[in-house]
Amino acid sequence: MxxxxxxxxxxxxxxxxxxxxxxxxxxxxxxxxxxxxxxxxxxxxxxxxxxxxxxxxxxxxxxxxxxxxxxxxxxxxxxxxxxxxxxxxxxxxxxxxxxxxxxxxxxxxxxxxxxxxxxxxxxxxxxxxxxxxxxxxxxxxxxxxxxxxxxxxxxxxxxxxxxxxxxxxxxxxxxxxxxxxxxxxxxxxxxxxxxxxxxxxxxxxxxxxxxxxxxxxxxxxxxxxxxxxxxxLPVKKKAKKVRVEERAVALVQREDGRWLLHKRPESGLLANLWEFPNVEYTEAENAREWLSVHMYETFGIKCIPQDLVMEHSHVFSHLQWNLYTYLCGYEGQEERRGSAIAKERVMWVAIEEMDAYPFSVSHKKIVDALREGFQQSLL
Ligand code: SF4
Missing domain, CATH: 1.10.340.30 (Hypothetical protein; domain 2)
Known part of the structure; x- marks a missing residue:
């Protein structure tokens, strides 16, 4: 020493x-x-x-x-x-x-x-x-x-x-x-x-x-x-500024009552956890339109984001998500699209089966609110 x-x-x-x-x-x-x-x-x-x-x-x-x-x-x-x-x-x-x-x-x-x-x-x-x-x-x-x-x-x-x-x-x-x-x-x-x-x-x-x-x-x-x-004491240097992301979340329900879920990538933040499809957007983008484009380009899902049913935030150590969840009207799926995502990472799941899927905290809150019919979510 x-x-x-x-x-x-x-x-x-x-x-x-x-x-x-x-x-x-x-x-x-x-x-x-x-x-x-x-x-x-x-x-x-x-x-x-x-x-x-x-x-x-x-x-x-x-x-x-x-x-x-x-x-x-x-x-x-x-x-x-x-x-x-x-x-x-x-x-x-x-x-x-x-x-x-x-x-x-x-x-x-x-x-x-x-x-x-x-x-x-x-x-x-x-x-x-x-x-x-x-x-x-x-x-x-x-x-x-x-x-x-x-x-x-x-x-x-x-x-x-x-x-x-x-x-x-x-x-x-x-x-x-x-x-x-x-x-x-x-x-x-x-x-x-x-x-x-x-x-x-x-x-x-x-x-x-x-x-x-x-x-x-x-x-x-x-x-x-x-x-x-x-x-x-103790002396602690100021924490790094937290980056804030605005994210639009899609709740898409098929005719058979099942909801679309997506498994996050194998590495990085919240790796391999399940969530509702979502996308970051900036002030310049209209959240609904951007979400609709994202759903089509990424999953081949045609849908129209309608009611905003939930707004909530989640803070990580370095990042904050502001999540805006939209109920979307489902209009069908185009198979040739969405090939960038492996099939096994996208699932249509009934609400009563969702307990079998591990979610991140912020998306678990959406599951809970969905079960309750979004009674409290916009308060
Ligand atoms: S160790 Fe902490 S609690 Fe104990 S006297 Fe010192 S400052 Fe106070």
Whole structure:
């Protein structure tokens, strides 16, 4: 390690009372930790699934998903032998579907290469798809008791405050700095609880706005609090501007009552999820006309977009969709058109069969509204 980095760590840790800090943190966690379904077992597969689900997602949202997922896929073997389509179905609504895809691919690798046992070395575990430094550290420490750091945004917030570090936490170098610090302060007698306690502190006490310093078990060690600057930390560079797309969505129903669905491309955003056909349009284009052209050119479907039945938005990390859903009058299909899209990626589906298709969150909302006859959608 570069001498400069070592000096920086030493400067930050300085006279910090590591042992007292560990004792205070662990004492609190042993008594105050929440009862969560993934804390009932230290099985590495279960820890892994929970950590992937918890990325960018609130604990309360994850709990029912985790329970359903575990009931259906209780082991590496069960998940490895499942079809991705079914895995998506159990993930539907959680968002960030690449997590499910990567988890499924990595679990298959664990089944084939490691006989179904999640590896317990940093090198092997880092090699698995979708397993970044945080998830690797969480699995190694929580399931295998190894003194590895598990540093995510929450932990960086807590540590920025405790050590009063003003480095930009969106930078990789800052994460690496905090990982190095955790390696030096982690409690070797219980790395699992130490990492979980830092996460729990970030979730319950050292929250983003108005940290609850009066209830904090490590307030005595906190330099930001001592200086009264806890609310100014962590330093986080402004997020990138979110790009907004206006999209027109077509609800096309055939004479037999079935609706037209389309499967998204195999890679990229929301890969392989089902949706109603839709197209981006700009201010210069009339949404109805543009949608009609798109339906004909892409699917060979002749239809006339009529009533606007739903308007809603969906925000991704870097993108916002504003969706305008039109009920379309179906006028027939021309087979020679729409050849750019494989036949198996376009389906006519009855409303009662739609539960079998994994949708993105925004299109699942359209399915739900369609079932309810769009009672609430334009409110
Ligand atoms: S004292 Fe306040 S700022 Fe410091 S770790 Fe505790 S909650 Fe966070």
């Amino acid at each position: 570069a001498k400069k980095q070592q000096e920086r760590q030493q400067e930050i840790i300085g006279s910090f009372h590591i042992k007292d800090f560990q004792d205070d943190l662990l004492y609190w966690f042993e008594r105050q930790q929440r009862t969560l379904p993934w804390r009932q077992s230290r099985d590495a597969y279960r820890v892994w699934v929970s950590e992937i689900m918890l990325q960018q997602t609130r604990v309360e949202t994850v709990i029912p998903y985790y329970e359903r997922f575990m009931e259906r896929f209780p082991s590496v073997e069960k998940l490895a032998e499942a079809e991705l389509e079914e895995v998506y179905k159990y993930w539907e609504g959680l968002g960030y579907y690449s997590r499910a895809r990567n988890l499924h691919a990595a679990v298959k690798e664990v089944q084939e290469k490691y006989g179904g046992t999640v590896p317990n070395t940093p090198e092997e575990i880092h090699g698995l798809k979708g397993v970044g430094p945080y998830t690797a550290g969480a699995i190694l420490s929580i399931a295998y008791g190894l003194p590895e750091p598990a540093v995510d945004g929450n932990v960086m917030r807590v540590l920025s405050r405790i050590f009063r570090v003003e480095d930009d936490i969106t930078k990789v170098s800052t994460r690496k700095l905090f990982e190095a610090i955790v390696r030096r302060i982690i409690a070797h007698r219980n790395p699992s609880f130490f990492n979980q306690a830092l996460m729990e502190l970030g979730a319950l006490i050292c929250i983003p706005r108005s940290p609850r310093c009066d209830a904090c078990p490590v307030a005595a060690h906190c330099r930001a609090r001592k200086a009264g600057v806890q609310e100014t």
